[in-house]
Amino acid sequence: MPVWLKIAAGALLGASLIGLAGLQGASKKLGPLVQEHGTTYYSNDGPVSPPVICKPLSTILAAIKQVHAKYDYLAGEDLKTFQDRARDLKGLPPLNADELYVITEDDQLRDGEMVLFIGLKAKCVSTVFGFPAKLYHEILSATGNA
Structure with missing residues (x-):
């Protein structure tokens, strides 16, 4: 094998390894995407979901x-x-x-600023979260249900 071919192969291998290390470092540095309505995690690297609470x-x-x-x-x-x-x-x-x-109103009333979503899947609670009332009404009125 000629010397120039060994040098070229070594340089190519070195550049490939440096590029791979840089790519891995950059992907870890990016982390989850934080958006206006919450955080989006990629490749199952988000927090562990709690078990589903099944209440009648x-x-x-x-x-x-x-x-x-x-x-x-x-x-x-x-x-x-x-x-949709x-x-x-x-x-x-x-x-x-x-x-x-x-939940649009309750004893605590939350000053009409928030609504509470309780989602059920197969008759078990699958999601519970708060949401700005203004945004909820905007989406609801756009569906024609208001």
Whole structure:
């Protein structure tokens, strides 16, 4: 093997290894993407999801009544339309829920600034989170349900 070929092969191998190390360093440095509506994690590097809390529907409805809450109920085609509109207008991910209770008012009232989402999948709570009321009403009115 000629000397120039050995040198070229060594230089190519060295450049490849440096490029690979740089790529790995840059990808770790980027981290999760923080957006207006939350953090998006890639390659399953996000926080571990807690196990699904399975409460009977009657318990959930009793808790809602206990705080004198008013709520919107979305399921089936209404829920799909809401999720599609939320995705199209605001880029929100699907809720992974079969039924959705949206607490719009309660004893704490939260000054009308927030709503509380309780999503159920297979009659078990699959997601619970707060959401700005203004954004919720904007999405809801765009679906034609307001």
